[in-house]
Structure formats: C-alpha cells, structure tokens
Amino acid sequence: MTPGLSLRFSLRFSRAGRLAALVALLFALLGFAAAAGAGTGAGNGAGNGTGTLRMAVTTSFENSGLSHVLLPRIKADTGIEVQLIVVGTGQALRLGAAGDVDAVLVHARAAEEKFLAAGHGTHRREIMYNDFVLIGPRDDPAGAAGASSATDALLRVRAARAPFVSRGDDSGTNKKELALWKAAGVGTPSGGWYRPVGAGMGAALNVASGMNAYVLSDRASWLKFANKGDLALLYSGDPVLFNQYAYIPVNPARHPDVKSALAARLEDWLTSDRARELIDGYRLDGERLFTFNARP
Secondary structure, X not given: OOHXXXXXXXXXXXXXXXXXXXXXXXXXXXXXXXXXXXXXXOOOOOOOOOEEEEEEEEHHHHHOOHHHHHHHHHHHHHOEXXXXXXXXXXXXXXXXXXXXXXXXXXXXXXXXXHHHHOOOEOOOEEEEEEEEEEEEEOOOOOOHHHOOOHHHHHHHHHHHOOOEEEOOOOOHHHHHHHHHHHHOOOOOOOOOOEEEOOOOHHHHHHHHXXXXXXXXXXXXXXXXXXXXXXXXXEEOOOHHHEEEEEEEEEOOOOOOOOOHHHHHHHHHHHOOHHHHHHHHHOEEOOEEOOEEOOOO
C-alpha cells in the first residue's frame, strides 16, 4: 500500500471510529436516563398518573368493607390500581420505613408522628374518623355498660376477672387499648383472664365471640362483623375513644423507588369531594361507619 493511501485509510477509519463511539455514548446516556426515571417513580405509569400503587392499610379499614367501595372508584377516576397490604398499624409503618410500600393509611397518631420524625414519611394527612367501642357479653358480668369512662369500663372488666381478648399485634387498636390500661394505672394486664391473640380485628372478634369475652374494637369492624353470637356493644362515647385515620406518603428522599407521583394523585383523590361522598355515604343497617374530615 502506498503511503498516501495508507494515510487516507487511517483518517477514514479514525473518523468512523469516533462516530461509532459517539453513537454508543448517546445510547448509553439514553439508557441511564430511562433507568433513573424508573427509579424515581417517573416510570411504571407514574408520569401520567396511572399504574399500580402499594399501600399498607389497617385490618380495621379492610374489615369494614370500605375498601371495596373506594378502590374501584379510585381506579375509574384516576387510573391508579391500589394494591392493599392489610396489616396492623405497627406493621404498616414498618413496611413504610423499609420502603416496601408507597404510602400507608393508619390510625395511631403517636406512632405516625414518630414515623414522620424519623424521616420515613413526607407528611400526615387526616382522611376520616370513627371511634373505638367496648364489646362484651350481652349479660355484661363486669358491669362495663354502666362505667363512667373508658378506663372505668376496663377496670370493671379487670376487677371481675372477666375474659378479655386483646389484639396483641401492635395495631392501632392494640395501641389504643394499651394506652387505656396505662391511663387506668394498670400497665399491661396479665393473668388467665387476659388473652392476647396476635391477630387482626376480625379474628379477635371471632375469638371474643367464641369465648363470650370482652374486646376493644373500632366501630366499623364491629358493625360489619357477622358472627356476633351473644356479644353486644356495651360502652362508647368517651372522647378518648376517638379514632382518626391518616394517610402518609413514604419519603422518596429515603426510598427513590417509591411512586411518589402516584401517591400524590391518590392523596388528591382521598381528600376530594368524591371521596367525601363515598366515605360519608358508606352505611350498614343505616349507621355510618366513617366520617370524612380531610381538609383541602
């Protein structure tokens, strides 16, 4: 090969090589941007507000039947498919702290505030409320129905050593029950009459029905519960039994894979007039199970 031909060949090869390298770099950058978008929630349908969102919710919310009313409407109105992970409040917050869900709907304010203080959630938005009620045998051997307060009702059960079923699962209901015992000056009860079951609200009500025992329940779960047996609602109305449900998006700064755009759109829906209509309108035997109280 002549020197001139060799030089021209080398220059052409060098230019072709540079062009190929630039094309490869461009594709690499595009791939990186796509991966970054998926990691921050821009992918998987989050960019246009559609896709699947994982939300940890309390067993009481699921047992009430309200989720079966809300979820189809959320899907129809927003395109968001909400996948529920039904657990107690304590476990729901642990799932949020681990970044295993995109949002939580829970009902234990002190635990929620600790969750936020630790940086696991972005903010807390109140959605709806009902109340806790004391359920027990219709003949009420402890005389709880005549109590002057929620703590007095529990002290009467303890004094009678009447069977009492506790959720025992770190749920919002369990946290409320333990707080009431503490307020009564008892601490965590012990003895054969006190039966922690480590289960959800429906399961705890079933155990109480089978044992003809006392149990603390949220009102919605009790109204929806079918296997009442000889149980009855004995005590309610103390302001300390107020039961607030709140929505908390998981913090994307801690967990970049959470679908924060979907969580924001879901929050908009949960605080909308449409949600108010469905939540306030959800009734069983003419009795309202929840009251909407989200603020704009």
